[in-house]
Amino acid sequence: MEATDQIHETVSQVYRSDSRRVLATLIRLLGDFDVAEEALHDAFRAALEQWPRDGVPANPRAWLVSAGRFKAIDGLRRQARFDPLDETGAAAELAVEDAAAWADPESVEDDRLRLIFTCCHPVLPPDAQVALTMREVCGLTTEEIAQAFLTPAPTLAQRIVRAKAKIRDAELPYLVPAPSELPARLDAVLRVVYLVFNEGYAPSSGVSVTRHDVSAEAIRLGRLIVDLLPEPEAVGLLGLMLLHESRRTARTSPSGEVILLDEQDRSLWNRGQIAEGVRLVEQALSTRRFGQYTIQAAIAAVHAQAAEPGATDWAEIVGLYDVLARMDPSPVIELNRAVAVAMRDGPAAGLAIVDGILDRGDLKEYRLAHAARAEFCRKLGRAADARLSYDRALALTKQEPDRRLLERRLAELDRDAKP
Amino acid sequence: MKYLCLVYLEKEKWHAVPDRECASSGDRLRDRGLLLAAEPLHPVETAATVRVRNGKVSVTDGPFAETKEQLAGFYLVEARDLNEAIQIATKIPPVREGSIEVRPVRELEP
Numbered sequence: 001m002e003a004t005d006q007i008h009e010t011v012s013q014v015y016r017s018d019s020r021r022v023l024a025t026l027i028r029l030l031g032d033f034d035v036a037e038e039a040l041h042d043a044f045r046a047a048l049e050q051w052p053r054d055g056v057p058a059n060p061r062a063w064l065v066s067a068g069r070f071k072a073i074d075g076l077r078r079q080a081r082f083d084p085l086d087e088t089g090a091a092a093e094l095a096v097e098d099a100a101a102w103a104d105p106e107s108v109e110d111d112r113l114r115l116i117f118t119c120c121h122p123v124l125p126p127d128a129q130v131a132l133t134m135r136e137v138c139g140l141t142t143e144e145i146a147q148a149f150l151t152p153a154p155t156l157a158q159r160i161v162r163a164k165a166k167i168r169d170a171e172l173p174y175l176v177p178a179p180s181e182l183p184a185r186l187d188a189v190l191r192v193v194y195l196v197f198n199e200g201y202a203p204s205s206g207v208s209v210t211r212h213d214v215s216a217e218a219i220r221l222g223r224l225i226v227d228l229l230p231e232p233e234a235v236g237l238l239g240l241m242l243l244h245e246s247r248r249t250a251r252t253s254p255s256g257e258v259i260l261l262d263e264q265d266r267s268l269w270n271r272g273q274i275a276e277g278v279r280l281v282e283q284a285l286s287t288r289r290f291g292q293y294t295i296q297a298a299i300a301a302v303h304a305q306a307a308e309p310g311a312t313d314w315a316e317i318v319g320l321y322d323v324l325a326r327m328d329p330s331p332v333i334e335l336n337r338a339v340a341v342a343m344r345d346g347p348a349a350g351l352a353i354v355d356g357i358l359d360r361g362d363l364k365e366y367r368l369a370h371a372a373r374a375e376f377c378r379k380l381g382r383a384a385d386a387r388l389s390y391d392r393a394l395a396l397t398k399q400e401p402d403r404r405l406l407e408r409r410l411a412e413l414d415r416d417a418k419p
Numbered sequence: 420m421k422y423l424c425l426v427y428l429e430k431e432k433w434h435a436v437p438d439r440e441c442a443s444s445g446d447r448l449r450d451r452g453l454l455l456a457a458e459p460l461h462p463v464e465t466a467a468t469v470r471v472r473n474g475k476v477s478v479t480d481g482p483f484a485e486t487k488e489q490l491a492g493f494y495l496v497e498a499r500d501l502n503e504a505i506q507i508a509t510k511i512p513p514v515r516e517g518s519i520e521v522r523p524v525r526e527l528e529p
Binding site: 034045 | 453503
């Protein structure tokens, strides 16, 4: 009995370490997500029955792929007996497919990449890409993803069902994109990873500032992509996430209040994550094929390497924002650059840039634009203007700790106004 | 996780799916370790509703709700998550004729 328990533990371990790899290969062999997921379930069930009797196979993963494939074909044949119109002719095709294909370890690693690229395919809506990636690639349950994104589980389940139907109907090829398509497709994958990270690092709504598990999952996914496809931007994004993550503990007070960068206790920053992040940024920069994630990571690295706020190299940061703005011109980057310029040249210079952005009609609904404007006005002693902008920012804030930060700033203004 | 799949059918469709087919699909789910229990029900006319209020037992007919579809049976399944349970529900034959409500089973609090 004890031996059986041990084997059950082994099966659980293999599930944790290899179930996503087995699934990725089964999707390739069976050509359908749902059929492959059923096959995965059946393969692990077979392992629980057979391994205690026959011993753990030398290559558990190959055994599971083979068992899953067999069970799926068997299941399709049985189902065909009940379906009057045989839609399951696929079974016949599957049976003759080259069984040696899955044994090649290189193609098995490629299967994981195929799975990632398929889950992040641009024909799927962004929220579906995120849901599918977290469920199929990361192995989270629908309920866990729903909880992480504060979405009702049935809504999330529906998103996943629709995404799979779309993959099936559009007959998306299960492929790693060709080199000519790779940059754009990798960009879509990295966008999903960064979206997941940000949902954990700075949730768009809710009561707490950070949700650690979600960020940790994004970092794990980032590492997986770097392992499988060490493209400079993938490396840069991993560096960026680690550099942000290094400040997690310092970003929130024990009572859950937001602490901005210049007020953080830098001794709380995670040195190990900073060292790894900086190393990754340097690695990405050295390729000269880097993109916006790498530059953002380089900016985070400059902050991370300043022992105190006063020691920050703002000129370097403004320079990096200039590069970023050329690469990806956007009002949000202009706004971030304005904050760096204000630190280098004073609040008046920052205010001029922000007013320029708002005057031409951009970022009017973006709370951080109004919050930055309020800060600049406050530092310039323009209390009335500052108050208006804080109020505007507050009206646009959905996140509880951010709301409290802005309310604190407003209260400080009122206090300063009294003689 | 356990999920209860509640099968709803209109009265006219009660026998639209042959019992033989339900039995064999139930067997398949059971063989795959997914099915904990499943039973078909008689129509709602056969139901009695019991209440105890102030220590007194009352029994009434029906529930005779206004809805066209009635509870026709249930499958208690074991699944990794809601999407897996939904996938199982798509294999329950009456899903073609009526609808299946998939509900997560709650643990009693200690």
